[in-house]
Amino acid sequence: MAxxxxxxxxxxxxxxxxxxxxxxxxxxxxxxVKVNFSTGDVYFxxxxxxxxxxxxxxxxxxxxxxxxxxxxxxDGHDHSHMHEGSGSFTLEKKFIFSLxxxxxxxAHMLFANSILHDARVQLVLCLPVFxxxxxxxxxxxxxxxxxxxxxxxxxxxxxxxxxxVYSIAGMVLxxxxxxAGNFLFFETTATIITxxxxxxxxxxxxxxxxxSAIRELxxxxxxxxVKITILENNSEAFNEVAASEIKKxxxxxxxxxxxxxxxxxVYWGSATLDESALTGESLPAERTNGDAVLAGSVVVNGTxxxxxxxxxxxxxxxxxxxxxxEAQMTKPAIQKLGDRISARFVPAVILISVGTFLTGxxxxxxxxxxxxxxxxxxxVISCPCAMGLATPTAVAVGLGKAAKKGILIKGGDxxxxxxxxxxxxLDKTGTLTTGTFRVTSFKTTGIINEQEVINALVSLEQHxxxxxxxxxxxxxxxxxxxxxxxDAINEVKGMGISATDNQGNNWKSxxxxxxxxxxxxxxxxxxxxxxxxxxxxxxxxxxxxEGAAEMVRDLYAMGIEPVMLSGDNEIRCKAVADATxxxxxxxxxxxxxxxxxxxxxxxxxxVIMVGDGxxxxxxxxxxxxxxxxxxxxxxxxxxxxVIILDSSNLKKxxxxxTIGKLTLKTIxxxxxxxxFYNVVAIPVAAFGLLSPMIAALSMAFSDVVVIGNSLxxxxxxx
Numbered sequence: 001m002a003x004x005x006x007x008x009x010x011x012x013x014x015x016x017x018x019x020x021x022x023x024x025x026x027x028x029x030x031x032x033v034k035v036n037f038s039t040g041d042v043y044f045x046x047x048x049x050x051x052x053x054x055x056x057x058x059x060x061x062x063x064x065x066x067x068x069x070x071x072x073x074x075d076g077h078d079h080s081h082m083h084e085g086s087g088s089f090t091l092e093k094k095f096i097f098s099l100x101x102x103x104x105x106x107a108h109m110l111f112a113n114s115i116l117h118d119a120r121v122q123l124v125l126c127l128p129v130f131x132x133x134x135x136x137x138x139x140x141x142x143x144x145x146x147x148x149x150x151x152x153x154x155x156x157x158x159x160x161x162x163x164x165v166y167s168i169a170g171m172v173l174x175x176x177x178x179x180a181g182n183f184l185f186f187e188t189t190a191t192i193i194t195x196x197x198x199x200x201x202x203x204x205x206x207x208x209x210x211x212s213a214i215r216e217l218x219x220x221x222x223x224x225x226v227k228i229t230i231l232e233n234n235s236e237a238f239n240e241v242a243a244s245e246i247k248k249x250x251x252x253x254x255x256x257x258x259x260x261x262x263x264x265x266v267y268w269g270s271a272t273l274d275e276s277a278l279t280g281e282s283l284p285a286e287r288t289n290g291d292a293v294l295a296g297s298v299v300v301n302g303t304x305x306x307x308x309x310x311x312x313x314x315x316x317x318x319x320x321x322x323x324x325x326e327a328q329m330t331k332p333a334i335q336k337l338g339d340r341i342s343a344r345f346v347p348a349v350i351l352i353s354v355g356t357f358l359t360g361x362x363x364x365x366x367x368x369x370x371x372x373x374x375x376x377x378x379x380v381i382s383c384p385c386a387m388g389l390a391t392p393t394a395v396a397v398g399l400g401k402a403a404k405k406g407i408l409i410k411g412g413d414x415x416x417x418x419x420x421x422x423x424x425x426l427d428k429t430g431t432l433t434t435g436t437f438r439v440t441s442f443k444t445t446g447i448i449n450e451q452e453v454i455n456a457l458v459s460l461e462q463h464x465x466x467x468x469x470x471x472x473x474x475x476x477x478x479x480x481x482x483x484x485x486x487d488a489i490n491e492v493k494g495m496g497i498s499a500t501d502n503q504g505n506n507w508k509s510x511x512x513x514x515x516x517x518x519x520x521x522x523x524x525x526x527x528x529x530x531x532x533x534x535x536x537x538x539x540x541x542x543x544x545x546e547g548a549a550e551m552v553r554d555l556y557a558m559g560i561e562p563v564m565l566s567g568d569n570e571i572r573c574k575a576v577a578d579a580t581x582x583x584x585x586x587x588x589x590x591x592x593x594x595x596x597x598x599x600x601x602x603x604x605x606x607v608i609m610v611g612d613g614x615x616x617x618x619x620x621x622x623x624x625x626x627x628x629x630x631x632x633x634x635x636x637x638x639x640x641x642v643i644i645l646d647s648s649n650l651k652k653x654x655x656x657x658t659i660g661k662l663t664l665k666t667i668x669x670x671x672x673x674x675x676f677y678n679v680v681a682i683p684v685a686a687f688g689l690l691s692p693m694i695a696a697l698s699m700a701f702s703d704v705v706v707i708g709n710s711l712x713x714x715x716x717x718x
Contacts (some may be wrong), residue, residue: 015388020147063143199700273301390670418660422605437471484643
């Protein structure tokens with residue numbers, strides 16, 4: 001798999017900026033390019049040896065700044081505004097500066113025979129604002145011209161330049177005459193720039209709110225940690241160091257009120273931890289010797305000493321940050337329509353504006369001033385950004401909301417698939433049930449003594465991540481008197497695990513299907529054989545997970561059919577189905593039969609598959625949306641599109657579906673507004689029914705409406 005590379009790019013202000021950077025990188029031969037203008041994150045795969053110097057130089061040539069470069073799993077901090085210091089000429093300062101000069105320009109409309117009517121005074125007041133606008137919007141416009149995808153700033157520059165040049169011409173040609181005032185639109189130039197800057201200020205702050213989940217998760221990463229060093233006399237020394245210096249195997253002290261800086265295992269002490277930011281679980285968790293702790297958890301009460309399992313850059317929290325940031329850049333299909341329209345929108349508006357002037361002036365004998373104002377109004381009222389922002393802002397809020405609830409959704413396209421869900425397929429073991437089994441019956445056949453069977457069985461099962469295997473090791477591990485070493489181990493999904501020991505004996509543990517050629521007793525959970533002869537039968541049982549029945553009722557209430565799909569036998573599946581209220585059950589299914597069943601169910605609508613075992617991985621991949629748990633096997637988590645960190649809370653499944661549907665609904669509302677606004681506003685401006693200043697005000701707040709609707713998703717209760 002190609003290496004994922006991360007760049008932090010500053011200066012992107014809209015989706016068209018992101019499209020321009022994307023197009024440039026794709027022309028360099030880079031694949032899987034993802035660009036997020038709101039955070040400045042750029043990801044791509046280096047499918048060929050990439051000249052990073054040339055790539056960074058090319059991005060800089062487009063008018064943007066490459067702040068930093070690094071590989072995936074960097075520190076996760078937001079550097080998108082790191083160059084904007086307190087002394088720099090920020091967007092807010094540009095707006096205030098422009099407003100100071102614009103107010104006197106507008107005041108001339110209120111006072112007759114004022115010095116403010118003097119063309120030279122108006123020029124002096126307008127010029128600073130015009131220069132600010134030209135520098136601010138001109139840089140972005142030039143970047144968009146070079147990238148080949150024109151953005152909204154091109155329209156602002158054209159509108160303000162047209163009004164300014166026309167005013168200069170009127171001042172020169174009609175100097176000293178009463179007619180000069182009819183050709184002066186300096187206030188229009190300044191007002192357009194000032195109002196658009198105001199809109200940008202509000203938009204910048206609003207967009208920042210859509211990515212608040214990333215910032216809140218980033219804030220959980222401590223900057224420092226207390227490292228424990230063992231001295232020669234076996235005493236401990238405590239030193240505060242940068243968290244980034246902590247390596248695997250280091251010991252750290254975590255005091256009351258501190259944030260856990262690493263993923264690790266407690267070896268001393270006990271504490272109550274708030275893990276809500278990671279798992280969405282509001283109840284505190286008790287942690288003591290031998291328990292695992294996650295970076296980002298807050299110690300509510302107690303003190304812990306922890307040995308580090310992963311360096312700070314590879315913790316679960318760092319992985320969550322990376323996953324959420326990349327997911328926000330994965331576009332739903334519905335966004336691609338908006339992107340295509342946005343890329344063609346600006347050239348179309350320029351043509352409409354030119355057509356408005358020419359048609360009005362030459363065909364309808366409209367005075368040149370009126371025709372020009374209508375043309376300028378068309379330029380400044382058009383808002384391609386609203387269409388560009390409609391999807392990414394809603395996706396950012398939806399993914400962030402899910403992440404704060406402990407639901408990690410791997411891409412914006414996944415959110416879109418939730419809307420058409422008709423069926424939720426649920427694995428039994430580890431999903432509807434706890435997955436923590438108890439061995440209720442253990443019977444040997446007598447081909448070898450019971451102790452030898454136990455030794456071989458536990459030695460073999462410890463090599464599997466399957467919930468049944470883990471339960472056998474947990475239940476019978478203490479009964480072993482010795483461990484077997486194996487030369488070859490082979491695990492077959494949905495069947496079992498087999499191996500050959502160093503004495504040449506072949507051992508196999510698995511389902512009834514894996515031993516059917518031996519004609520074993522039916523109805524047991526695990527079958528264990530030696531050299532092709534049955535050695536033992538095991539029966540295991542587990543408890544139905546709390547909240548399973550409630551989750552099933554919620555699915556039916558949402559018009560979604562829950563289906564159980566399990567490799568277990570019909571009797572046990574039927575018992576779980578009766579207890580949870582599931583009406584449709586498929587039992588005794590092998591992995592290939594599971595995938596075939598899911599393909600069949602997909603004929604009636606989108607299908608979610610929920611599972612956590614190795615044998616569930618193919619089904620998770622085939623389903624429209626695969627959901628797994630944070631405690632699941634790595635194979636299952638990699639195959640799934642959604643990971644629920646708190647596996648004890650099945651309600652998260654319905655919450656994920658609800659968030660997905662609400663997000664898509666918000667996207668559709670945003671796109672409707674963006675299209676409706678432009679379809680109505682452009683003709684109104686073209687017919688001369690709006691002044692450029694009112695048009696600029698309307699345009700400035702059209703983006704805010706879209707972003708505000710996306711932020712409303714944050715507050716929606718479900």
